[in-house]
Amino acid sequence: MGAAELFDLTGRVALVTGASSGLGVGFARALAGAGAAVVLVARRAERLAAVQAAIEKAGGRALAVGADVLDRGAMTRAFEEAERAFGCVTVLVNNAGVAQQPKRAIELPVDEWRRVIATDLDAVLFWAQEASRRMLAAGRRGAIINIASVLGFGVSKGTIAYAVAKAGVIQLTKALALELAFKGIRVNAIAPGWFVTDINRDYLTGEEGAAIKREIPVGRFGEEHDLDGALLLLASEAGRYIAGATIVVDGGQVVALPG
Secondary structure, three states, rough: OOOOHHOOOOOOEEEEOOOOHHHHHHHHHHHHHHOEEEEEEOOOOHHHHHHHHHHHHHOOOEEEEEOOOOOOOHHHHHHHHHHHOOOOOOOOOOOOOEEEEEEEHHOOOOOHHHHHHHHHHHHHHHHHHHHHHHHHHHOEEEEEEEEEEEOOOOOOOOOOHHHHHHHHHHHHHHHHHHHHHHHHHHEEEEEEEEEEEOOOOHHHOOHHHHHHOOOOOOOOOOOOOOOHHHHHHHHHHHOOOOOOEEEEEOOOOOOOOOO
């Protein structure tokens, strides 16, 4: 099998949460470009429609499904709509997430802790459970890719809820892989470093961002397509012997952390 065939996703159905903006849009486009039919899930219907249109204009297949990842009923509906349109989802990208309000640990309100943990950790488990159950019932092999963060390895002040949630995603990935790999479902994670998105653009383009950039060994923030390689590796037959791993894509930031 040649390299192109190893990464080919033709005939696969991929579902991406948080697909209306940021990294989720890039994930959806990369999967569609590799041949997968892509189901786009997020709350903002207008943005989803625009992403769907762009993928279809490029020759891909896509379906937009408006859903909040915390709504279990909407989750079930998203998978059912995916199956009606394209068939069983065999690639799940758990990308949806929220940023934490920058507060020190002793000042963090309970509702802010729960908001971040619920979206960034709880929902990852719930969507992985649903995808796995459906793959197993259909007798299909597949891949689940959870989006973690370098803050799952090293914390910074004012990010306790987000860092704990992302560390949890890394451990969750290992636990799911341990139970599902022998059934043909590989579970892995990607831990991005700093990528400029709508959520953090103002922060990263200011003085704080300049200080962060100086600490990144490659000397820049992540750019468009920098995550495509890791994503396609874990989604395709090229990664068929990878399970329970977290691939760090951060320009060397983790290796530069103290300790």
